[in-house]
Amino acid sequence: MKISTEIGSAAHLIGEERAIESLAKAGFDAWDFSMFDMCRYDWSRKVFLPSDHPLASTDYLKFARKLKQIGLDNGIVCNQSHAPFPSSVAIRPFLKRAIECTAEAGGKICIIHPENDRSAEENAEMYLELLPFAKECGVKIATENMWNWDNEKGEACFAACATSESFLEHLHAVDDPSFVACLDLGHAEMKGAGSGAAAMIRALGSKLEALHIHDNDRIHDSHHLPFSMKIDFGEIVSALKEIGYGGYFTLEADAYLKKYAKDDVCKGVKKMAESAKRLAAMFEKESL
DSSP, rough: OEEEEEEEEEHHHHHHHHHHHHHHHTSHHHHHHHHEEGSEEEEETTEEOOSSSSSSSSTTHHHHHHHHHHHHHHTTTTEEOOOOOOOGGGGHHHHHHHHHHHHTOOOOOOEOOOOSOHHHHHHHHHHHHHHHHHHHHOOEEEEEEEOOEETTEEEOOOOOOHHHHHHHHHHHHOTTTTTTEEEEEHHTTTEEEEOOOOHHHHHHHHGGGEEEEEESSSSOOOBOOOTTSSHHHHHHHHHHHHTTTOOOOOOOOOTTGGOOOOHHHHHHHHHHHHHHHHHHHHHHHHHO
């Protein structure tokens, strides 16, 4: 089983170029192209802000190609990407840009969030609009399980794709081989949010082609290192083995690196790789 991780958290400290190099040195097989800086969203005012990041410039494809080459020079590839969000109408041009950059970087899947409070049919309109372009680029689009927050209960609550039923409704509403599932294990394990990761893995079956792996206290969306909090990864690995999952084990433990100083990022990335390798070893040893 091959391992990967998002590059966004390391890139904020040392830049994308050095982040990819550090992943390779740590033993990752691939990198997940984080594109959140393509456009910045102010959650308090609910507006998009200008960005001076290379992905926001006219040379965004040149930057994607540069990162691809750095990866290849260091023996790793881009396996998937994460488009900026939230996926409102205002951001649609950037979603197409994210698909383009995925293709240029060599990635095969671009994760694009559904809108939390829209139905499967409403979210399908967005995905069906983007899919022809994605196919031209040779990229699949993956939707992801989301969550909302119930302030009264102090726990997560339903959002698009949060349950097995909602996830399958989204997949069936689009009904295209190039539209697949990315299961965020942390989201699935949040109390009140969904059906639980293992159950969702079994329900999604062969449509599950990508993962976001991280740990939490089963209440908050903590995005910490696997095996550091309360999620039972043994049960999850068993379910992945049952369905014959053949994708990457991709970490999204972006909160973990926040405790590291710029000069120590490589140490943190190495710890992340050790965690991912532990999961991969569990998968390889799991018997059907």
